[in-house]
Amino acid sequence: MKSSKEKITGAEIVIKALIEQGVDTVFGYPGGAILPVYDELFQQKKIRHILVRHEQAATHAAEGYARSTGKIGVVFVTSGPGATNSVTGLTDALMDSVPIVVISGQVPTFMIGNDAFQEADTVGITRPCTKHNWLVKDTNKLAETIHKAFHVAKTGRPGPVLVDIPKDVQFASGCYTKKKKVSTDFFKSELSIDPNLLVETVQRLEKASKPIIYSGGGVINSGEKAVNLLRKLVSKTNFPITSTLMGLGSYPASGNNWLGMLGMHGTYEANMSMHDCDFMLCVGARFDDRITGRIDAFSPSSFKVHIDIDPSSINKNVTVDVPLIGDVSIILEELIAAWEKRGSKVSTQKLGQWWKEIGEWKNVKSLKYTNSSSVIKPQYALQKLEEHTRGHNRYISTEVGQHQMWAAQFMGFEEPNRWMTSGGLGTMGYGFPASIGIQVAHPKSLVINVAGEASWLMNMQELGTAVQYRLPVKQFILNNERLGMVRQWQELLHGERYSHSWSDALPDFEKLAEAYGIKGIRCEDPAKLDDAIKAMLDYPGPVIFDCLVEKHENCFPMIPSGKAHNEMILGEKTQSDNISDQGAVLV
């Protein structure tokens, strides 16, 4: 590899490489071992740095930035605690396939292994929670490594990477290597489409009497083309479509063929269709346990086709009949072309019958709930939020728990990259920092974090970040003074013994907002909710909206642990002994 002869410091190389990679925003927190990089950051104007209040928040903000833009999120942290604090965000990004690059400072090479101040074995700690990581010991290899890191983060199934740079390597001088001089042959995205399998898929698709398309985050990660192809396939075949939590927005919620989300808290029609279908086309999803329910009773009589870019996702949880490995956009394009070539046939009559059956399941209205005029029901609050923000240039993030599931159920997503939530890892504390990352990327858009009070408290320190950068993020907190989902499971499974699942000593959220010089709104009267939401939307800065809701509301419908799709609990009245001894031990 040739390099220009001029030598610059390692810290300069870091900034230069990021600029060459097109990075305009970095989320981070300085510290001793990354000071040379921060010094370079100070002396340039191309990269904007967002100072978070905790490194975990930097990683989630980078995730929000990446998922709402399709670009790579970048994070700076220092050695030791800075790096260890980023572990949750890295793991979250790995589970949800979010491309982020974390640059961590490290103690100087000659001190590594000596238990130096703020030393941690960062590459050791982050090895299982990154796609790959590097410890750079030679300044001449720094630029090359950073370019490789960006390549790995976005190639194939996207994910997090980490580059650990000792302080002496940042100070030392070395040669810069340009991006185009770095070979990317070392890591490629797999593609294997067997023409015979493609034909078999098309034949099955044509003959299917009870087809379903089940799409996931892979469609969104693949990009606009994949989204458009998926929509085209749905509209041309008239097949019903359901999506995972990560896939919401790939097909519009207002679309005719939309069945709603599937899985543990998915709609009755989506889960029943999955169970009873005879042809399943899984597009960029991975048969996660939240989706499948009881695995040996999962969609027992269907022919399953699985499109995935990651070969390790194939047959991991569910054995499929046809694997098609590669980028969703490439495979869908080939699949649609092969189907059109054979005359774009479907079994129209049988499909009509199938839609009739689905219509009956839809009539069950599994998302119904009992409203109240005296207390705000969380579902009602989200319906109202949806009503007031539909049509806005809107991005929604969430924390993790009941509110997250209700948001997925009651808010409609028309476009991809508009819904940011922690799916695989289920990280409480994800939503607030993610909303900051989203707002940084989309300064003019409406960014709302739908939160529960318990999750929100986990990264509430980020109020400082929101205020410092004048990010008008709306924190819509459904406050039930409980760890709602934990409480629900304790009610259903643990004899109503509510072990440590209430939020005691909560702050006065209005006063908390006031303390940061932003707006706080409290609402506990359903009749005043409309005006309160309008006030939140009208306020130009950050808002903490403390929405006091029914404390004991449970999230339904629900597939209990260890049960199959067709054994959903629809609501309070229909259940009795629904969870078996075996199901009780599952999470």
Added chain:
Amino acid sequence: MSLNLKKGVNRQSAYNLRDPNIDYEAAHTLSIIVDNESGVLARVIGLFSGRGYNIDSLTVAEIDHSGHRSRITIVTSGTPKVINQIKAQLNRMVPVHEVIDLTLKGKAVQRELAIFKVNGTGNQRVEALRLADVFRAKVVDSTLKSFTFELTGNSEKIDAFAELMEPLGLLEMARTGIVALLRGHNSS
């Protein structure tokens, strides 16, 4: 609305519920070509421990000094589904260049090297030496009351020799684990 659950059910482990792999388990020898960079072995081992796969034997050494490539030979066991998972998971690691399932690819030469220290005097000592000759083990060190044997062969042969040496004063042994290559004139 509480559900009637028997007390203590939560003490069970979810992993004991049912075996998702009711298929038969079989041993597979995997040959993995990797970049010989720092931490590469930890990555591979971490994958096995993190995802709960077995390692029956593992050997590693650099085989291409100029290209900095190493060959890791792992003997693992699992159902076909698990073996496929292992291979897919290995294949998506950045420093892994190639994963070859020698068990599926054809017949492979599989060898281990072992060193045995056997203490004994008189007839016992003579018998140990005689058996070593039968197994074509080499004496690599000796004192008046001990022999140190070197033995190469497949794992069963090593096991059989160890078993015979046990009553003859086997003090300790060391073995390398399996190295393997495909038979025939083609590369693996």
